[in-house]
Amino acid sequence: xxxxxxxxxxxxxxxxxxxxxxxxxxxxxxxxxxxxxxxxxxxxxxxxxxxxxxxxxxxxxxxxxxxxxxxxxxxxxxxxxxxxxxxxxxxxxxxxxxxxxxxxxxxxxxxxxxxxxxxxxxxxxxxxxxxxxxxxxxx
Amino acid sequence: xxxxxxxxxxxxxxxxxxxxxxxxxxxxxxxxxxxxxxxxxxxxxxxxxxxxxxxxxxxxxxxxxxxxxxxxxxxxxxxxxxxxxxxxxxxxxxxxxxxxxxxxxxxxxxxxxxxxxxxxxxx
Numbered sequence: 001x002x003x004x005x006x007x008x009x010x011x012x013x014x015x016x017x018x019x020x021x022x023x024x025x026x027x028x029x030x031x032x033x034x035x036x037x038x039x040x041x042x043x044x045x046x047x048x049x050x051x052x053x054x055x056x057x058x059x060x061x062x063x064x065x066x067x068x069x070x071x072x073x074x075x076x077x078x079x080x081x082x083x084x085x086x087x088x089x090x091x092x093x094x095x096x097x098x099x100x101x102x103x104x105x106x107x108x109x110x111x112x113x114x115x116x117x118x119x120x121x122x123x124x125x126x127x128x129x130x131x132x133x134x135x136x137x138x139x
Numbered sequence: 140x141x142x143x144x145x146x147x148x149x150x151x152x153x154x155x156x157x158x159x160x161x162x163x164x165x166x167x168x169x170x171x172x173x174x175x176x177x178x179x180x181x182x183x184x185x186x187x188x189x190x191x192x193x194x195x196x197x198x199x200x201x202x203x204x205x206x207x208x209x210x211x212x213x214x215x216x217x218x219x220x221x222x223x224x225x226x227x228x229x230x231x232x233x234x235x236x237x238x239x240x241x242x243x244x245x246x247x248x249x250x251x252x253x254x255x256x257x258x259x260x261x262x
């Protein structure tokens with residue numbers, strides 16, 4: 001784990017490490033920013049889902065947690081990135097039409113529902129990037 | 140009562156005719172898969188007919204764990220045991236509902252007492 005600044009934490013995910021670190025850093029940053037307990041639980045679940053997806057499907061990747069602002073509103077940005085096989089049936093997954101037996105669809109759809117904004121994109125050269133925004137003051 | 144710690148590092152506790160598995164920390168992918176295997180084999184080896192997963196120590200349950208819990212309880216029922224999940228915290232329940240994750244028709248109870256009473260009744 002590297003710390004660029006107190007407002008930004010980068011957690012590296014490997015097959016055996018990263019899940020607990022992600023959870024710990026997310027709760028720490030949420031508490032520092034003043035998120036409610038319910039929001040903190042939702043955000044921690046989102047981060048765990050993303051880290052778990054990286055661990056299970058890509059093996060390695062990173063999760064970046066960043067305290068930032070968007071449109072003048074304080075928010076937490078979560079950026080998950082890996083160079084794994086990518087997500088098949090992505091449109092169906094995000095629209096709720098696709099339910100895989102492995103649970104991937106449920107998790108990503110759940111993340112989309114918990115976050116205020118969710119962008120999933122294919123990384124050039126393979127892999128997945130997921131960008132989440134959770135605003136501090138919104139419900 | 141007897142307690143076994145196997146390779147998953149999660150205790151498997153025998154109380155009377157019931158097998159209790161308290162999940163105390165978020166298991167990794169590998170741990171979760173080991174647990175599934177160990178619980179199913181322990182049921183067969185001991186001949187116990189009731190399984191309870193206690194998740195009251197977990198402050199967060201993601202979709203992967205939901206699936207593992209479903210797999211364990213569903214496979215246990217397929218083997219002929221009765222299985223239940225107890226102790227889902229209010230915040231965890233709320234988050235699971237918000238995410239649209241249902242508990243896959245697994246029997247759930249507020250606490251271990253309720254589960255033991257319900258599982259002791261005739262099916």
